[in-house]
Amino acid sequence: MAYEMLKSAIMECNNIVFMSGSGFLREIGVPNYRDEQEAYDIELEYGYSPEDLFSTSFFSTRPEQFFRYYKNKILYLDGKPNNAYYALARLEQQGKLKTIITRSMYGIHQMAGSKHVLELHGSIYQNFCMNCGATYPAEYIKNSAGIPHCAKCQGPIRPNVSLYGDMLNNTIISQAAEAVSNAEMLIVAGTHLNSYLSERLLQYFHGTRLVLINNEYHFSDTNANIIIHENVSDVLPIVIP
Numbered sequence: 001m002a003y004e005m006l007k008s009a010i011m012e013c014n015n016i017v018f019m020s021g022s023g024f025l026r027e028i029g030v031p032n033y034r035d036e037q038e039a040y041d042i043e044l045e046y047g048y049s050p051e052d053l054f055s056t057s058f059f060s061t062r063p064e065q066f067f068r069y070y071k072n073k074i075l076y077l078d079g080k081p082n083n084a085y086y087a088l089a090r091l092e093q094q095g096k097l098k099t100i101i102t103r104s105m106y107g108i109h110q111m112a113g114s115k116h117v118l119e120l121h122g123s124i125y126q127n128f129c130m131n132c133g134a135t136y137p138a139e140y141i142k143n144s145a146g147i148p149h150c151a152k153c154q155g156p157i158r159p160n161v162s163l164y165g166d167m168l169n170n171t172i173i174s175q176a177a178e179a180v181s182n183a184e185m186l187i188v189a190g191t192h193l194n195s196y197l198s199e200r201l202l203q204y205f206h207g208t209r210l211v212l213i214n215n216e217y218h219f220s221d222t223n224a225n226i227i228i229h230e231n232v233s234d235v236l237p238i239v240i241p
Helices: 002-012 022-026 036-046 056-061 063-074 083-093 138-143 170-182 196-202 219-223 232-239
Strands: 016-020 097-102 117-119 122-129 157-161 185-189 209-213 226-228
Touching: 002 209, 002 226, 002 232, 016 196, 022 232, 036 063, 056 063, 063 138, 083 097, 083 232, 097 170, 117 170, 122 138, 138 157, 170 196, 209 232
Parallel strands: 016 097, 016 185, 097 117, 185 209, 209 226
Antiparallel strands: 122 157
């Protein structure tokens, strides 16, 4: 029943925004340091929490430890889109899906062909020299020995991702808020309605259809008009023509 309701709603709406949570990434095998077991293993291996290791403080004061952790645990280059990501790209090509908002740093939506993607936390594929501004691909960081340095000026290279202690990009946040405020339908997928991502942006939603697709139950679920407690990857290829 919920599948048919969502499929019908998608057919009727011409301004849809999709909010992509970490659960959607987990479904394609991208590791998540926020998962309890993963966080525990990281602390055992590195002696610090993932939040400490992935922080501006560590990047500035302990860059060797930062990059050892970053290259081994964060800089994941093997993620590939599945049929659900391609379904979203089709929905964008049909003119219905206006924006994808994601905390993902891995560019999976773009790999599938989606063009209008707002990456709230930056991208592992964007890296720059802090001295001269030269840019470098993710592979350069991955293959560097120790701390990556600029080939032109030997300055330190920084991944263009939001670390703990950083301010999020206000321009991106404003664009996300505007997209949500204009949406007829908001699909929250791979996270719950009380998550950091949802709480920050749901306040701007004035549309008529709030959809939740998540394989875990949460007390906030009842705030949605359409609720599907299944993997995002199983739902989207069926409801998107």
